[in-house]
Every structure is written in C-alpha cells, then in structure tokens.
Amino acid sequence: MTPLSFEWHWNADYLVFMGLLYVALAVIGAGLIYTFLKTWMDLESGESELPPEIESRKKYAAY
Amino acid sequence: MKATEGKYKYGMVINLDKCTGCGTCTVACAAENNLSVIRDETDKQRTISWMQLFKVTNGKPFPDTEVSYFPRPCMHCHNHTPCVSVCPPTATKMDYNNGIVSQIYTRCIGCRYCQAACPYQARYFNWWDGHFPKGTERYLSPEVSVRMRGVVEKCSFCHHRLMRAKEQAYAEDRRELEDGEYITACTEVCPAEAITFGDLNDPDSKVAKLSKHPQAFRLLERIGTEPKVYYISSKDWVRRMADNYHPNEFQPV
C-alpha cells in the first residue's frame, strides 16, 4: 500500500504504520545497496587480488 | 474505528415468541443468496448457513420442558465490529451510512481471522468450491455472486435488495425509502411474521419501535459489540440464554 492507493487515509494510523514499515525496508535496502557498491568499488580498486580474512573469524582468536 | 453515526442504520428484530423454528428463513436465505451446499451436509461444522437456527430448551424435565429457537443472522455489530478491525486485506467493512457489514469475496484471502474474532459463529468459510446439484444452478440469483472456494462469507442483510429498492426509488424520483420497502429475504418469508426489518435510526419505523420493547434484548450484549439484531421474548429463561450471567445477576423484566 502506498499513499497513492485508493484506500489510503492521511491519518496518524496509516502514517505511523506504513511509515515505520517503509523506514525498515529502506534501511534493509540501503544496507544491501551499500554492500553491493562497496564490493564493486573494492574490486575496482584492485583489492580483490588478496581478499581479506573475514573480520569475525579473526576475532574468534581474541577471546 | 469509532462508529460514526450514519444516516441509516438497518437492523432486525426477531420475535422469539412467534418463531416456530420452521427454518423457512434459513431456506429462503440460502436460495436468495446462492448458498452452496456441500456434498455431505451432515458435516455441520462446515456447512454454510447465513441464517442459522439454534434450538434452546429450559432444561426442565417433561412436562415443564419449553423450547425456543434463536434464528441467528450476522449481527452487523455496530461498535468496533470484531471482524472488521481484524481483517488484514480490508475484505470486510461496515458502511457507516447504513450500518451493513459487507464481505468482499474477491478481496478475501481466506485467513479466517474474522471467524476467530466473531463470537456469534456468523461467518462461514468455503471449504469447497461452490456446488450446485444439477438443475439447481438454474435457480441461482443473478443479483448475488456465487463464492469461490477459500473465502469467508456471511449474511449481508440482503444488500442487493437495498440496491434494488434504491433503484426503484430513484426511478420513481424519490430520495427516501419507505419503511418496509427494503426488507431481507428472511423477513419476507417468515410465515409467523416473527422478523421485522428496517431502519433503526428512523424513530417511526416498526423495527425501531420494536427494538425499544421492554422484552427486547441482543445476543452477548455485555461484551459491547452493539449488534443490530434484536430479539424479543416474553420468557425469562430465553432472555437469560442470550448472554452470560453470574449467579443471581439476571434481572427478569
């Protein structure tokens, strides 16, 4: 449902509910886009030659 | 979700003193609204009957046994309609202008949350595709759509009859419907004339007057659903059957 849907009402119920949903989806989407872009830029800058060790794995030795 | 009062508020009064439990209302409703039969009609948990008859007795042994019937259509609850507020795809709505709770079959996804929320067991799910034994399909009413499997349906207060009455009034250049011009099929057929239907907001209508009868009551009134279907019974034990009471709480009229 979007504000363009015929059932949409411009009241707090709809704004809060759909607003929060779209914010959550936007955060997830932005996170994914960021990851794709970062991966693409890292590959462009040639870092792909020596893929780094996954951070979390390194940390396991630390505790 | 607050009920904003519309101009009309259609409702029903059923006089249980007059009701003989003949079941004509149930049959007429089924015929009027194209209710499908299922192959095994003894499966009472899954049959569809918008107007269902509940038989009650006073529980006393013969010769003091008394019997009464509760014909139960959809109550078209006026306050925070339990099924309307829970329906996720907005497939059921109350029209505040006439108080009728509608069901949009092509919108219903069949999650059955409305059935769970309705305390009157007034909602029915189509467990099978519509089935009309050979020949009966010729008697289907063109004014009411048949339902597909997997959707919920319920009494619509014969909404198509309201449409028909409005069209008639429009053709006759009238703005208002006369009392009794729009009545449901069950009201029309009841041989005992136990059912009265009309606009509860019109103080002069028969139904509005009857609804204020001292012996008038509604089903499960104390949970606050504000049904638009009233019953009248002169018997205390019948009125007591309509709701849950603590011991010694029920006040006979």
Next chain:
Amino acid sequence: MDSALFPEGVKRCSPKVFLLWTLPWLALLAWGGLSAFLCLWKGLNQTNMSNIFAFAIWIVFDLAVIALGAGAFFTGFLTYVIGRKELKSIINAAVIIGFICYSGAVAMLGIDIGQPIRGWFIFWHANVHSMLTEVSFCISAYLGVLAIEYIPIILENRQIEKVPHLRLFGHNLHHIMGVFAATGTFLSFFHQGSLGGMFGVMYARPFAERWDFYVWPTTFFLFVFSAIAAGPCFTILCTKLTEAISRKKLVPDNAVQFLARLSGWLLSGYLVLKIIDTAVWANTTVPNAGLGLMDFYREGPYGIWMLIAEIGIFGIVPAVMLMIPQVRQNPAGLIVACLMNCTGIVLNRFVFIIATLAIPVMPFARFWSYLPTWQEWGIAMALVGYGFLLFSVSYRYLPVFPKEQELNPAMNG
C-alpha cells in the same frame, strides 16, 4: 567425495552415512509435499479445520516455531548490537534456526490461507488496524533480514570463499551486520508482539481478550517476552542435539551458560507479568463478560490443568532451574530445563489458539472437538524435516560453529 566442501580442519561423516541420515527427513518432506499439493489442489477441505476451528494445528506450529525461532533475533541483538562477543560462537546456529523457523512458518501460512494467490492483498490493501497485517509485514521483512544474515555464512563455504567477488561481498555484508541485526530486532519485536496482539484484540472472546496498554493488548508484550525467554533455550537445545549427534563439542560453555542464565531471568520476568496479567484478566475481563474463571475450563480436554501446566510446571519450574547455576551447569539439568521452558511457551500458544476457539461464547453454542488429518500433520511434520535437513546441510558444508576446530583439536582431519 564431498570433503572439498567441508569447512577447513573439521571432520564430517561419510557421504553414505550423511545420505542415510537425511532419508527420514526427506521422507517427512515428501509427506508434506504430497499434503501441500492436496491442500493447494483440492482446497482446505483436506484438513479437519472447520468454521469453529478456523485456526488449527498449522497456526499452533506457526506460532510455536516463530516463538522458538526468536533465538535468532535476540541472539543477533545481543551479539551485534549489545556486543556480547562470546555469543559469536553460537550466533550462526541461531541465525540458521531462525531462518528455518521463519521460512517454514511463511510457507505454511501460504498453504493455510484459503486463497494463497491473493496473499499479496495483505500488503496492497492493508488494513493497518489488523494485528495480522502487522504480523505479515514484519514476518516477511524479517525473513528477508534472516536471509541476509544467512548469506555470509553460506559465502564462507570453503569453495565459495575462493571466488574473490563473493568473499568480498560476504565480508562487506558481515561488516554492516549490526544494521541488519538492529532492523531485524525491530521487525521481530513487532511481529512477535502482534502475534500475541492478534488474540488479545479479539475482544468478543473473553478467553483471549486482554486490556490495552497504549494501542496494544497485554498479550503483545507477553508474547515478545515469552519468545525471547524461550528462543535462546531452543537454540541451546538444537546446539546440544547437534553436539550429541556429531559427538563433538561445538560451542564453548560460556556462550551456552550465558544464554541459559539469561533465559532463566527472562522467563521469570515473563512469568511475573503473566501471573499479574492472568490475575487482572480473571478479576476484570472475565467477570465483566458475565463469566467466572472456571467457566472456561469446563469442556472437553481443556481443563484448568492448562493454566497449571503452562505457568507452574512448564513455567516456574524451568525458570528456577535455569536460575540456579548448579542445575544449569549440569548437562541433564540444562536440557530438561530448556525442554520444559520451550514446552511451556508452546503450550501458551496452543491455549491462545485452540482453547480460545474451542470455548463457545454464546451460552447456547455447543462445544466441538477437532483432530488434525494426515494432511495437516504432513505439512506440520514437513517443517521438522525441512529444519533437520537444512541444519544438517549447513552444518556439513558451512562453518556454522566457528569454534569447532579449536574445541576438537584431535579430530582435525
């Protein structure tokens, strides 16, 4: 044969043994597949659901696995947002269990609705006042989050990791996992809650109705609370089961003990609220509806034992067990306490679904009983089969337990 796919430095059974192990789960899946086909092809008349039991075993399973799968969001929250480092040794398992529970539940819901092809109407024609709308939105979005959390684990497979693009992608995804975990926590909080809210808002059914706190009935908060109390225990149970079957230690005790202790405290907190809620309900809502507490427990098998079992036997007992260090450090004590905790929460969901519908509201309405058909059991059991299968495959080929190698030095091979 497939050893090139195993995580580095760990031992796995032979392909033949693994195939044998998967057979019962594949059989359950086949049973479920047949049932699902029948239900989709012929309709829900294949079940024993009825106009009285509009919700039945599938919804019980749904709510149960979603409550038990709460270990994923809560462990994710503790690991990535709060920063409990010891939980990194169990977070992968928690995420996979969560993914299994949620994807299974969504698949089941797809069969449970009468018109699955119209499922998207919930999103497009949303009634924002319906708790079920909130549930659908949050579960779908959270399933996406779980998939995102699962992807880096898949990309850590020894062969996949050799592809630089994928490794880098997994690495970057892992890097911002906190963002996803936080969003997941938000979504999960609201749908665990709205699953409870679904029942609390049914104000016309006094057995389920609860008073409102702001816009949500108390069941909203109780369901969140009970889910985060039971979820970690289910994660522990799954881990312990994997350890028993693989005959290896996979997770250090500090992680398990932390979750167990936390579960114990959360469960006791939940129980305090649940008891208050039940007392308030029994003294306000119930008498207002003209009923007494015992009126609900008169018919069929749904006696007062449900309340005693839910709050007492499978509530207070495991809560006390988990809070006593000596008991939860004892392997048998831990398992029993976790099992009882999960049983109590599943019983709570069962009561809210089945007992609510079974107890008639109109005084003259009769009591009906319900037993599931083999098709209903098939779909419910397919969820179990799917869970075992996906977890087994993940365990075999992915570094689910990062400490496995370190904890089993002698087994390297």
